[in-house]
Amino acid sequence: MKTLVTKLVQNALASLPELADAAAGLAVETAIERTRDPAHGDFATNVAMRLAKSVGTNPRELAARIVAAFPASPEVDKLDIAGPGFINIYLSAAALHAEIKAILEQGNCYGRQPAKDSPRVLLEFVSANPTGPLHVGHGRHGAYGATVGNLLEAAGYDVDREYYVNDAGRQMDILGLSVWLRWLEAHGTQFDFPGAGYRGEYIREIAAQIDTRGAAVVDRGALLRDIPADAPDGDKEAHIGALIERAKELLGAQLFNHIRQQSLESIRQDIEQDLAEFGVIFDRWYSEQSLETTGRIDAALAVLRDRDMLYEKDGATWFRAEQFGDEKDRVVVRENGVKTYFASDIAYHFDKRERGYDYLIDILGSDHHGYAPRVRAGLAAMGYDASSLEVKLMQFVALYRNGEKLSMSTRSGEFVTLRALREEVGNDAARLFYVMRSNDQHLDFDLELAKSRSNDNPVYYIQYAFARIASVFRQLAEKGLSHDDSRGRDNLDLLRESQEKALCSALGRYPEVVLLAANNRAPQHLVHYLRELANDFHSYYNAHAFIVDDPALRDARLTLISATRVVIGNGLGILGVSAPEKM
RNA sequence: GCGCCCGUAGCUCAACCGGACAGAGCAUCGGAUUUCUAAUCCGGCGGUUGCAGGUUCGAGUCCUGCCGGGCGCGCCA
Incomplete structure (x- = not known):
């Protein structure tokens, strides 16, 4: 949908030669957004406001010229100029209906972008030390990483998931x-x-x-x-x-x-099995020990030495990290001859690039934030672009039981395991709960609350919408009726209720939301979207009957909720949450 | 002391490279089903976006300084 609108705006701008210079530097797609308020149409663009200054006119006047230049299109009903110079774009029913048809035709693939050849992405996450079972903090990393991986794949990226096993030291x-x-x-x-x-x-x-x-x-x-x-x-x-x-x-x-x-x-x-049960699957488990036994650490250090990036001081070997933006130089080989953990890290990230991944994403605990500049320095020193490493920091999960914060020390053995949490609240609720918040937001996890109020978890709200749709089709069959989808598609014009328009419009947003969530590594966008979509559906459900006597209207409504089912199912799939037919 | 992150409704959180009256859930108050699952819906109440400046046509968002919270500053892993 957004692609379509972008194209229309681009065409309008292109037909105004006096704007050519000013518009050249503008990425039009960033100037177009969904409106928050339906009174402002479906999309709005602020191009006129952005260009007005360099063109030397006032925004509203420029907007009027752009509107006049707008190509005639069956997808657009009308254009308005509003506020300081927004152009509001109202889509036609035909455009919304075309999207419903696209959803049903594309099914599982709806919302997925075509595969890209590059970059090849390596996503590393969890990587908890193999010294004990995973606890609830690791669960957040697992849920977030797995979901980001799914989002990136949906956005067309070729992505591998890797777990770095700290099995040395x-x-x-x-x-x-x-x-x-x-x-x-x-x-x-x-x-x-x-x-x-x-x-x-x-x-x-x-x-x-x-x-x-x-x-x-x-x-x-x-x-x-x-x-x-x-x-x-x-x-x-x-x-x-x-x-x-x-x-x-x-x-x-x-x-x-x-x-x-x-x-x-x-x-x-045990960790691998725990994560697999949680729907978190890795393509590779990469052993830190193997870095040493295969000589990769020495090889990486040799590369640095060749490039004059190492020096000796106080009996130790230092890496010139400061030259590449780190706070200070770092030891890679200690005075006693033992290589540091940092040496392994350099070698590991070097190896990631050598294996052909051109974009690296590390998901790390927020206590590792000092680590990113260091590893970037290592990559840069070895001739790779430092910006090819993206680090997403996860804020901590604080555990509360009976209002008291629990200690999370692995050595003390006083921690709540991911497994225990999954058993208490269920995989679906845990997966969704973990990614509802932005990664850089602290997560307070009250175990008693999670247990006692598990039915209040938003996961059920979304799943319920999916199950309700399945239930409608079961009811239909019980009444001896069937859904003629082709007749439904031909009669989408009959859908004139406000709830129907809202639902249509919400469905068409899905591909944009997936892209937004993928590009920002922000699964919470998808969660919020699905909640809103479920709300649109539930409102519709309460306001109107689907199984009505008029066959044309009935089939049109069933076609609409059928498309809703597809989108909710696809979204839950990306989140790793099940979509039950019955609850 | 230096660095990174955070501060939004009573509580937990949203807000798409800066955009229109800052939105949800929970809590609270009031309504809705002889009809496809009430795990639902509709409405009310609730805000000086930590504070003070600045940039901008426009700031929760960007900049500066304070205040408050979390984390990090090893020849640990």
């Missing part, structure tokens, strides 16, 4: 240690579990399941001899560091490694 040693310690406990060794260890119940479950052949049960004395005290008497990091060394010593590096790898793989698989 000290946290993995702590995980391996935690599992081993629980295994020892299960075999009768008594000691206080380290405060810095992973304390969740799932650690015990992993300990009971994994292959520990070759591991000997050690007693308390052998375990704790010469180990510095844990907090509060000592330093918890020193304590757990010494325990890791003790574990490697007693088990041998190979067996410790075996326990660690099994533990992380068990957790990673």
Whole structure:
């Protein structure tokens, strides 16, 4: 619809030679928008106001000239000049009806743009450390990322979804240690579990399941001899560091490694299954360990070195990040020879580009905001355009139970899992609830509220509209009638009620909303739209009967709600929410 | 101290590169169905868009400064 109007306005402008210069720099599609108020027609354009200054006339006068130049079109009923110089465009019934037909012809494809060859997009999201089950914060990342992925695909982009598995570093040693310690406990060794260890119940479950052949049960004395005290008497990091060394010593590096790898793989698989049940599917699970084992980190560092982007200072290797807009230079290889996490990140993003993705989107927690300039600097230093990395920051989900904010520490084990949340409120409600707010808005999630008021969740309002339409068609069949869609399409002119016009107009907005939501990575636009569309439908439902005696009117109305069903179904599909035939 | 994000109705939030009287839901008050699901609909109440300036024909939106909240500023991951 908008495309059509844009074209008409462009033609009008093109036929006015005196505007050629001024209009050259104007992207017409940005000057056209849906009106908020139906009294202002269907579309409005502010081109006259934008061009008036450079042309040297007042906006209303210019608007009059543009209106006079407007090409005659069966799609437009009338044009008005309003306010300071808006041109209001009223679409004809024929134009609205053509859209209804398009919806029914295109079905599942309605609202989808033709596939683009480029850019190839890589969308990375969740990427939670495999040290425990996902919690409700990760759920927000999953729902948002999956929905943005769907939106980008609908907008025609070729997009892959990737999960970066942080399976390297000290946290993995702590995980391996935690599992081993629980295994020892299960075999009768008594000691206080380290405060810095992973304390969740799932650690015990992993300990009971994994292959520990070759591991000997050690007693308390052998375990704790010469180990510095844990907090509060000592330093918890020193304590757990010494325990890791003790574990490697007693088990041998190979067996410790075996326990660690099994533990992380068990957790990673659990995460994958959890997300899959939530409708969040990844094309690839990319291991941080693999970056090192395949030499990609060294390769990336070599590229930087060749470009003179590295230097040595205080025994460490530094990357000249400041040259590329970062606050300061960053260490990539520590004094002790160990590469930093940042080195992996540079290599990982370098690898994304090398694999042929020309546009990268990372969805990260808002606490990672300092990370974007750093990685961009890395890309730029390696010769890639820094703007090819887009970072969307997700604000936190704060959990409340009985009005009290809950701790979300993974190590303490005091967190509510995504799985528990899904079981309480259902996948559909959770998916929709998570994306209703803008990503840069905090989300307060009150568990009691979500549970007790789950029927008030807007998801049911939208689903109910879909189910009601299905129900109408069931009723129709029970009455021994059927819907003659072709007769319905021929009689769309009979739809003259205000609710019918409102619904027609709302349906035609869908493709624009999908594009808007995709371009802004803002699924909430689609949620709000679907709620409004459902409202238009419910109002219609209450005001008029569909199954009326007059066959022509009946079929026309059924054709209209049929199109409504298609659009709601497509929209819910993008959101990953089910569209039930019955509720 | 420096940086990023946020501040809109009693509550939770919308508002499409700046556009027309700032919109929904919840709450509250009042109505609607002998008819296709009342998980619905219609209406009322509710606002100095944190504060003060500036740019503009026009500012919730852009700029500056304050106030308030969140997060980040490691040779951690």
